[in-house]
Amino acid sequence: MNSCESTREEKKVLKIDNSLGLHARAAGKIVALANQYESKLFLRKDKEEVDGSSILSILTLSCPKGTEVEAKIVGEDSEVFMESLTELFANKFGEEA
Amino acid sequence: MTARRNEAKDTMQGIPVSPGIIIGKAHLVDRSRVKILYQYLIDEKQVSGEVERFENALRITEEQLQTLKNKMPEHVKGHSFILDSHVMILKDSMLRESAVHRIEEEKINAEWALKKSFNEIRKIFAQIDDEYISNRIQDVESVSEKILRNLSGETQESLAEIKERVIIVAHDLSPADTTELNISKVMGFITDVGGQTSHTAIMAQALEIPAVVGLESATARISDGDLLIVDGSTGEVVINPDDAEIIRYQEKQLQHEKYKSSIARISHLPAETPDGYRISIKANIEFLEEVTAVRDHGAEGIGLYRTEFLYLRSKGLPTEEELFSDYREVAEIMAPEPVTIRTLDLGGDKFASHIEIANEMNPAMGLRAIRLCLKEPGLFKTQLRAILRASTFGRVQLMFPMISGLQEVLEAKEMLNTVKQELDNEGIIYDENMPVGIMIEIPSAVTISDLLTRHVDFFSIGTNDLIQYALAIDRVNEHVAFMYQPFHPAILRMIQQVVQEGKKAGIKVSLCGEMAGDPLCTPILLGLGLDELSMNARSIPLVKNIVRAISLEQARQDFELVVQLNTARDVRDYLLTRMKKMIPELGEKSFFPG
Numbered sequence: 001m002n003s004c005e006s007t008r009e010e011k012k013v014l015k016i017d018n019s020l021g022l023h024a025r026a027a028g029k030i031v032a033l034a035n036q037y038e039s040k041l042f043l044r045k046d047k048e049e050v051d052g053s054s055i056l057s058i059l060t061l062s063c064p065k066g067t068e069v070e071a072k073i074v075g076e077d078s079e080v081f082m083e084s085l086t087e088l089f090a091n092k093f094g095e096e097a
Numbered sequence: 098m099t100a101r102r103n104e105a106k107d108t109m110q111g112i113p114v115s116p117g118i119i120i121g122k123a124h125l126v127d128r129s130r131v132k133i134l135y136q137y138l139i140d141e142k143q144v145s146g147e148v149e150r151f152e153n154a155l156r157i158t159e160e161q162l163q164t165l166k167n168k169m170p171e172h173v174k175g176h177s178f179i180l181d182s183h184v185m186i187l188k189d190s191m192l193r194e195s196a197v198h199r200i201e202e203e204k205i206n207a208e209w210a211l212k213k214s215f216n217e218i219r220k221i222f223a224q225i226d227d228e229y230i231s232n233r234i235q236d237v238e239s240v241s242e243k244i245l246r247n248l249s250g251e252t253q254e255s256l257a258e259i260k261e262r263v264i265i266v267a268h269d270l271s272p273a274d275t276t277e278l279n280i281s282k283v284m285g286f287i288t289d290v291g292g293q294t295s296h297t298a299i300m301a302q303a304l305e306i307p308a309v310v311g312l313e314s315a316t317a318r319i320s321d322g323d324l325l326i327v328d329g330s331t332g333e334v335v336i337n338p339d340d341a342e343i344i345r346y347q348e349k350q351l352q353h354e355k356y357k358s359s360i361a362r363i364s365h366l367p368a369e370t371p372d373g374y375r376i377s378i379k380a381n382i383e384f385l386e387e388v389t390a391v392r393d394h395g396a397e398g399i400g401l402y403r404t405e406f407l408y409l410r411s412k413g414l415p416t417e418e419e420l421f422s423d424y425r426e427v428a429e430i431m432a433p434e435p436v437t438i439r440t441l442d443l444g445g446d447k448f449a450s451h452i453e454i455a456n457e458m459n460p461a462m463g464l465r466a467i468r469l470c471l472k473e474p475g476l477f478k479t480q481l482r483a484i485l486r487a488s489t490f491g492r493v494q495l496m497f498p499m500i501s502g503l504q505e506v507l508e509a510k511e512m513l514n515t516v517k518q519e520l521d522n523e524g525i526i527y528d529e530n531m532p533v534g535i536m537i538e539i540p541s542a543v544t545i546s547d548l549l550t551r552h553v554d555f556f557s558i559g560t561n562d563l564i565q566y567a568l569a570i571d572r573v574n575e576h577v578a579f580m581y582q583p584f585h586p587a588i589l590r591m592i593q594q595v596v597q598e599g600k601k602a603g604i605k606v607s608l609c610g611e612m613a614g615d616p617l618c619t620p621i622l623l624g625l626g627l628d629e630l631s632m633n634a635r636s637i638p639l640v641k642n643i644v645r646a647i648s649l650e651q652a653r654q655d656f657e658l659v660v661q662l663n664t665a666r667d668v669r670d671y672l673l674t675r676m677k678k679m680i681p682e683l684g685e686k687s688f689f690p691g
Binding site: 021024028031032053055057059060064 | 178181182189190218222225226229233236237
C-alpha cells in the first residue's frame with residue numbers, strides 16, 4: 001500500500017449546509033468523487049469515523065443540515081481531492097442553486 | 098442445513114385446478130424471495146470458487162443495473178440516480194467486502210454470507226433516528242435480492258432451458274415466468290400458493306395440462322428430480338410413489354383418457370337440452386395460438402379474449418399494429434362466430450414491468466383494469482383503435498373489465514367514441530355496430546345492474562373476481578383459499594339478480610368465470626337462464642354433454658331448490674348427489690375436483 005516516507009494527509013472540518021442533510025444522493029456524490037482519486041477518504045462525526053467510499057457507511061453517520069464532519073484524506077493526491085470535496089460541500093452538493 | 102434428497106414416500110393434498118394424471122420428474126423453480134440454500138464449504142478450493150461465483154453475480158447485477166439505466170426514457174432520467182446508488186451499494190465495502198470475508202472466514206456459501214451481511218446492515222440502519230435514512234435499507238434489500246437472484250440463476254437453469262419433460266414445482270408462477278416457459282417440456286404444474294383462479298391454474302387449463310395449487314409446502318418437501326404423481330382432478334400429489342401406486346394411477350389415467358375421447362367425438366355438436374333449449378358454449382382464451390384448439394373442442398365463439406399476454410412481454414408495450422394483427426387474426430379464424438375482446442385487465446397479480454405501477458397493499462383493489470386504462474388514455478386508446486380496426490374482419494365484441502359504477506362505463510364509452518371519431522377523420526373503417534359490454538365482477542355492479550343495462554349491449558359475469566370481492570377472499574392467499582366458494586348462497590343470488598335484470602332489459606347475459614367450466618355448476622347455470630357460458634376449451638366437451646343430459650325444466654327446479662340452501666357445502670353436496678344420479682358414468686370422483 002503506502003510506500004516509503006511520510007504519507008500525505010489532509011484534514012478539514014466541513015459543514016453540511018443543504019437542507020436535506022447528508023442523504024443518499026449527497027452521499028452518492030461523495031462516493032463518486034472518492035472513486036476519482038487514489039487517496040482514501042475518511043469522514044468523522046463525533047467519535048465515529050467511516051470509510052468515505054462507502055455510501056452505506058456515510059449514511060449511517062446520519063448527518064442532518066448543520067452537522068460538521070471532519071474529512072481526512074490520506075494519499076498522494078489528497079490535496080486536490082480535498083479541494084474538490086470542499087467545493088462539493090460548499091455547493092450544497094449541487095442541490096440548491 | 099443443506100437440503101437433502103428425501104427418497105421417502107410422501108403424499109400431499111392441494112387444490113386441483115386442471116384435471117388429468119401425470120407421472121414424472123420434479124423440476125424445482127425457486128421464485129419465492131427468502132428461501133435460500135445454506136451450505137458449509139468444505140475446502141479452500143470450494144471457498145475460492147464461491148468467492149468467484151459471488152463476484153460474478155455482482156458483475157451480472159451491475160450490468161443489469163446499467164442496462165436498466167440505459168433503457169430509462171429521457172424524461173425520467175433524473176431518477177437514474179437511484180440506479181447509480183444501487184451500483185454503489187453493490188460495491189460497498191459493507192456489503193461486498195463483508196460478504197466475501199464471511200465466505201472466506203466462516204466458510205459459508207455466497208447466499209448465506211450475503212444474507213448475513215445484509216442482516217447486519219439492517220441492524221445498523223434500524224438504529225438510525227432519521228427515518229429517511231433508515232428507510233434506505235430498502236435499497237440495500239433490493240440490491241441484495243437482485244444479487245441473490247443472479248446467484249441462484251447460476252445453479253438453476255432458467256425456465257426457458259428445461260430439456261426433458263418435467264413437472265414444474267414452484268412457490269408461485271408469475272405471468273412473466275410462464276411466458277418464458279418452454280411449454281412442450283412441461284407435463285404439469287404444482288405450486289405452494291394459488292387457488293382456482295390463480296394465473297397458474299388458468300395457464301394450465303389453457304394448455305390442458307394437469308395442475309394442483311395451494312399445496313403450501315410443495316417446494317419444501319419436494320426435491321429436484323423426485324418422482325411425482327400429480328392428479329389434477331383430485332389434488333393429490335404423491336412424492337416418490339411405490340410401484341403399486343404407479344400402477345393404480347396409470348389405470349386411472351387410462352380411464353380418464355377413455356372418457357375424454359368419447360365425449361370429444363361429439364363436442365362439435367350444439368349443447369341442447371332434451372327439451373330443446375340451446376345454450377351457447379364459448380371459450381376463454383389468453384393467446385392467439387389457442388384459437389385452433391378452441392375450434393377443435395367445439396366452441397361456438399370466443400366469449401372472453403384476455404388481452405394481457407401481449408403486454409406481459411419483456412420488451413416494451415405492444416404497438417397498435419401488433420395488437421391489430423393479433424386481434425384481426427383471432428377474428429378471422431373464428432368468423433362467423435363472435436369474439437369478445439376484453440380490454441386490458443392489468444394490475445393485481447398480473448404485473449407488467451414497463452408500466453409504472455406502485456407497490457400496492459391490495460393490488461386486487463388497486464389501480465388496475467379499467468381504472469388504469471382511464472388514467473392512461475394513451476395506453477387505452479391504442480388498444481381501442483386496434484380492436485375497432487380488427488372489427489371489420491369478423492364478429493368482434495368489446496368488453497370493459499372491472500366496472501364498479503356507471504361513471505366508468507360512461508367514461509370508457511366516451512373514450513371509445515373519441516377513438517371512433519379519430520378513425521373517421523383518418524378514413525379508417527370499423528364495425529359501427531360493434532356490441533359493447535361490461536364484466537360484472539364487482540358486487541356494486543351487481544347491485545346496480547338494472548341501471549347498467551341501459552348503457553351496454555351485454556353483461557358477462559366474471560365469477561372469479563366476483564367471488565373474491567364478494568366474500569373478501571384473497572384468492573392467492575393459501576391460508577384462506579379454501580373459503581373461496583363458488584357455491585356460496587350469496588354468489589348464487591348475485592348471479593340470479595344479474596340474469597334477471599339482463600332479461601328484463603333484453604340484453605344478453607354470459608358467464609365467463611371458472612364456474613362456467615365446472616361440470617357441477619352446469620345444471621344450475623342452465624336453470625338460471627344464462628344465454629352463454631364461456632370457459633376453458635378443455636371443459637367444453639364435458640359441459641356440452643351435461644347440457645344434453647338434463648332438461649331445462651329439471652335444471653330450473655334444481656336451481657330453485659339450491660338457491661334455498663344455507664351453505665356452500667349443502668349446495669355442493671346436493672349437486673354432487675344429483676350429478677351422480679343423472680350421469681352415472683360421471684360418478685368417478687376425479688371429474689369433480691375438490
